[in-house]
Amino acid sequence: MGSNERMTADQRREQLLLLAAEEFARAGLHGTSTEALARRAGITQTYVFRLFGSKKALFLRVVERSFERLIGGMDQAAEQRSGRDALAAMGTFYDRALADRTELLVQLQAFAACGDPEVREVVREQMARMWSATAGHTGLPPVAVKTFLAYGMLLNTAATLEVDDVDAEWARGIRTRIHSGLFDHLTEENNR
Numbered sequence: 268m269g270s271n272e273r274m275t276a277d278q279r280r281e282q283l284l285l286l287a288a289e290e291f292a293r294a295g296l297h298g299t300s301t302e303a304l305a306r307r308a309g310i311t312q313t314y315v316f317r318l319f320g321s322k323k324a325l326f327l328r329v330v331e332r333s334f335e336r337l338i339g340g341m342d343q344a345a346e347q348r349s350g351r352d353a354l355a356a357m358g359t360f361y362d363r364a365l366a367d368r369t370e371l372l373v374q375l376q377a378f379a380a381c382g383d384p385e386v387r388e389v390v391r392e393q394m395a396r397m398w399s400a401t402a403g404h405t406g407l408p409p410v411a412v413k414t415f416l417a418y419g420m421l422l423n424t425a426a427t428l429e430v431d432d433v434d435a436e437w438a439r440g441i442r443t444r445i446h447s448g449l450f451d452h453l454t455e456e457n458n459r
Contacts, residue, residue, distance in 0.1 A: 280318050283308055288329050292372035296326045296380040327389050330377040333370050334393035338400050340364060345404035353404040354415060361419055365426040375427060 274282065286307050290299045301322050305312040319325040344360035345353040365371055381387040402412045421441065430438040 276318065279308070279310065279314070283315060283318060283325070284329060284332060287325050288333065288369050288373055291326055291329055291376055292369045295376040296323065296383070296386065299326075301325075323383070323385065326380070327386065329373055330386075330389060331393065333373040333377075334396065336370065337361075337364055337374070338393070338396050341397070341400050342404070345400075349404065349406055351405070354401075354407065354411075357401065357404065358415070362422065365422055368426075371423060371426055375423060 283304070287299070287304055290304050290307075293299075299322070301315050302312050305315045308315075315325070319328065340360050341357045344356040348356050377386065377390050377393075381390055397416065398412060401407075401415055402409070405412070405415075407415075425438075425441045430441050
C-alpha cells in the first residue's frame with residue numbers, strides 16, 4: 268500500500284492486531300501503552316479505541332487469535348488421524364509453533380493476566396478448546412490429555428528461556444524428544 272493510500276477500517280484493524288501482538292508479547296496487558304501502539308501505527312489513540320473499544324478488548328482479541336492459530340494448527344495436523352498418530356502429529360506441529368516467539372509470549376502474557384476475571388474467562392475458553400481438540404482427535408483418556416498439555420506448558424517455558432542456547436544438564440534434559448509411546452501407560456485404569 269502506497270504512502271498516500273488510506274487503509275480501510277478492516278485493514279487498520281488487522282495492522283493494529285499485528286502490532287498489538289508484538290507489544291503485548293513484550294509488555295503484557297498492563298505494560299503496553301495504547302498511545303505508543305497508536306504512534307507505531309501512525310494513528311490516534313482515539314482511533315485505536317474506536318476500533319476496539321478498550322485496551323483490554325484489544326488484548327483479548329490478540330489472545331483469542333493467537334490461540335485460534337495454535338488450536339487450528341493442531342486440528343489440521345491431526346486431521347484424518349487418531350490415537351497416538353494424532354498425538355504425534357499435534358506434538359510435531361506444537362513444537363514448530365514454538366518458534367513464533369510473539370505468539371508464544373502473547374499466550375504466556377495471557378496466563379499472567381488471569382488475575383483479571385475477563386481475561387481469565389477468555390483464557391479458560393481457549394484452554395477448553397485446546398483440551399477438546401486434543402481429546403477429540405486422540406480419543407485418549409483425560410490423564411493422557413492432561414500429560415500432553417502439561418508437556419506443552421514445559422515446552423512453552425523452555426522456548427521462552429531459549430534453552431537451545433544453554434549448555435547445561437537441565438537444559439539438555441528439557442530438550443529431549445518426547446515420543447508418543449510415553450502416553451501408553453496413561454490410562455484411566457492405571458491412574459485411579
